[in-house]
Amino acid sequence: MREAFVRALSELAADDERIVLVNGDLGFGVLNGFIDQFPSQYVNAGVAEQNMTALACGMALTGARAYTYSIGNFPTLRCLEQLRNDVCYHHCNVTVVAVGGGFSYGQLGVSHFATEDLAVMRSLPGMTVVAPSDPWQAYELTRQLHARGGPAYLRIDKGSAGVPAGEVEIGKARQVSDGADAVIFSTGAILSEALKAARALAGGGISLRVIDVHTLKPLDTDAICAAAADCGHVLTLEEHVVVGGIGSAVAEACAEAGVALKSFRRIGLGDSFPDVVGDQAYLRASYGLDAASVAASVRQAVAN
Amino acid sequence: MTDTEDLALRLRRHVVRMCSRGGSSHVGSGLSIADIIAVLYGKVLRIDPVRPDWPERDRFILSKGHAGACVYAALAERGFFDVAELDAHYRNGSKLSGHVSHKGVPGVELSTGSLGHGLGIGAGMALNLNRFGGGQRIFVLLSDGECDEGSVWEAAMFAGHHRLANLCAIIDYNKLQSLGRVSDTVNLEPFGAKWRAFGWHAVRVDGHDHDALGAAFAERADNRPTCIVADTVKGRGVSFMENEVLWHYRAPRGEEYVAAMRELGVDVMAAGDA
Numbered sequence: 001m002r003e004a005f006v007r008a009l010s011e012l013a014a015d016d017e018r019i020v021l022v023n024g025d026l027g028f029g030v031l032n033g034f035i036d037q038f039p040s041q042y043v044n045a046g047v048a049e050q051n052m053t054a055l056a057c058g059m060a061l062t063g064a065r066a067y068t069y070s071i072g073n074f075p076t077l078r079c080l081e082q083l084r085n086d087v088c089y090h091h092c093n094v095t096v097v098a099v100g101g102g103f104s105y106g107q108l109g110v111s112h113f114a115t116e117d118l119a120v121m122r123s124l125p126g127m128t129v130v131a132p133s134d135p136w137q138a139y140e141l142t143r144q145l146h147a148r149g150g151p152a153y154l155r156i157d158k159g160s161a162g163v164p165a166g167e168v169e170i171g172k173a174r175q176v177s178d179g180a181d182a183v184i185f186s187t188g189a190i191l192s193e194a195l196k197a198a199r200a201l202a203g204g205g206i207s208l209r210v211i212d213v214h215t216l217k218p219l220d221t222d223a224i225c226a227a228a229a230d231c232g233h234v235l236t237l238e239e240h241v242v243v244g245g246i247g248s249a250v251a252e253a254c255a256e257a258g259v260a261l262k263s264f265r266r267i268g269l270g271d272s273f274p275d276v277v278g279d280q281a282y283l284r285a286s287y288g289l290d291a292a293s294v295a296a297s298v299r300q301a302v303a304n
Numbered sequence: 305m306t307d308t309e310d311l312a313l314r315l316r317r318h319v320v321r322m323c324s325r326g327g328s329s330h331v332g333s334g335l336s337i338a339d340i341i342a343v344l345y346g347k348v349l350r351i352d353p354v355r356p357d358w359p360e361r362d363r364f365i366l367s368k369g370h371a372g373a374c375v376y377a378a379l380a381e382r383g384f385f386d387v388a389e390l391d392a393h394y395r396n397g398s399k400l401s402g403h404v405s406h407k408g409v410p411g412v413e414l415s416t417g418s419l420g421h422g423l424g425i426g427a428g429m430a431l432n433l434n435r436f437g438g439g440q441r442i443f444v445l446l447s448d449g450e451c452d453e454g455s456v457w458e459a460a461m462f463a464g465h466h467r468l469a470n471l472c473a474i475i476d477y478n479k480l481q482s483l484g485r486v487s488d489t490v491n492l493e494p495f496g497a498k499w500r501a502f503g504w505h506a507v508r509v510d511g512h513d514h515d516a517l518g519a520a521f522a523e524r525a526d527n528r529p530t531c532i533v534a535d536t537v538k539g540r541g542v543s544f545m546e547n548e549v550l551w552h553y554r555a556p557r558g559e560e561y562v563a564a565m566r567e568l569g570v571d572v573m574a575a576g577d578a
Contacts, residue, residue, distance in 0.1 A: 020432070040435060051424045051458035058428020061414070063359075066428075082455075085418055086425060090406070 004135035024070035102239025104158035119244025157189035179207035182233035196291030312342035318377035326394025332551035367422025372404030420453025449481030464503025
């Protein structure tokens with residue numbers, strides 16, 4: 001997915017000399033092409049995320065379209081105040097690119113799990129928040145974020161959902177599998193687990209509608225509320241804590257719109273840190289985010 | 305009295321009056337930087353009040369945002385907006401917040417208030433303007449206590465490495481921070497040597513001597529950023545505020561206001577402004 005981002009950014013940079021990539025000293029082997037091709041549009045801030053973000057802001061305030069780049073929580077939580085006071089309050093053209101959403105960096109441990117980023121980024125005024133499910137989406141949404149301008153957060157998963165390429169538009173949820181008994185809203189590459197669960201449930205006579213909410217902000221409240229009202233049983237799935245992410249966003253949208261639900265379940269991480277060592281698939285299973293757990297939750301919801 | 309010294313006096317009167325009328329803190333901080341601000345806005349900065357967004361302008365960032373009253377006053381004196389608007393400082397519904405804000409205030413380049421943000425942004429401005437060969441200079445005014453922030457040194461190391469000669473940091477070194485003396489809190493000395501070690505051209509001047517400040521701003525290294533460590537006195541110009549941490553917090557009211565303005569050459573009783 002990160003290669004798709006770099007490909008999109010390279011194409012944009014070739015046509016727009018305002019584009020600058022401000023790196024936090026990461027991306028070995030991934031950014032080499034960009035660095036070679038656009039030396040005057042690249043700067044390595046070193047291992048200094050506060051300064052990386054400040055540089056990007058200063059460059060944007062003098063006309064640049066800046067992209068900060070790092071992994072996990074480094075470009076978000078480490079420099080949160082720079083994002084809030086500097087980038088967002090000044091509504092700068094700065095896109096924060098975080099590689100490794102959720103458990104992407106599996107065995108590396110808690111420091112490298114981006115599992116609160118969506119909640120925090122979503123709360124910042126004026127920040128667009130995007131979590132693509134697949135490389136083709138990362139490519140398309142990178143281009144759209146550039147056209148949109150303003151502060152943005154692009155969460156890049158290491159994995160991908162495997163959904164075929166199609167139309168994608170910032171702020172528009174995508175239905176990727178039809179169903180009527182229940183609906184699940186998913187964000188990011190963990191969409192694959194929802195789709196796997198839908199296939200398993202279909203064998204047992206339960207049809208699960210799967211909706212990809214690649215843009216958490218601005219949220220497609222109309223599409224979300226319509227699907228929720230249609231299906232009644234509503235679930236959300238995220239590789240993220242259940243506080244403040246897509247589960248919260250969908251609950252807020254439905255409650256404010258007065259949608260009457262038969263049931264509502266957020267699938268995500270609870271109020272504790274993961275302390276098991278394992279790869280992304282292993283951790284998803286360990287913390288109830290895999291297809292089997294999703295299918296079990298849907299069965300339980302529909303049965304009651 | 306030179307033009308900039310006259311401007312500095314007017315800035316001090318504005319700062320005391322604004323902090324008194326609005327009931328705001330940080331009067332001592334505004335008085336501390338009045339000479340630095342007067343030399344910058346009166347002589348050094350290439351700016352145009354008619355075109356606050358002029359791309360070729362120099363940029364000034366007040367990284368110690370709590371001294372915003374002095375910058376608002378300088379912008380008003382330079383004609384970016386009406387001096388009468390300073391009366392709204394700190395008032396409900398006003399655009400002039402206690403910490404400097406750019407929203408709706410022409411001439412303010414950056415809103416600050418949380419310390420340690422300005423130098424990195426200034427470095428980004430310097431880097432980007434260099435890309436397009438502009439001759440603009442970027443000035444960032446920091447407080448001494450602000451240099452406790454690690455982000456200041458991230459930016460200092462970056463600017464030194466990239467030889468951002470169009471970047472100039474000024475430290476308002478009044479030796480007092482929030483709860484007491486800098487030397488008793490986290491000592492900054494040897495201060496100039498620190499900046500030099502980070503690749504900067506560093507000079508130390510009397511931050512109330514306009515000739516010395518003017519010379520320091522003119523003395524620009526051609527391949528390094530410049531840091532001017534300016535020795536200042538917090539509360540400078542009002543005897544009972546000088547070197548007193550109390551005036552980081554207290555707003556001059558009643559007789560204190562009258563006495564402070566008298567020291568700045570204004571009889572507010574006679575002027576009906578008490």
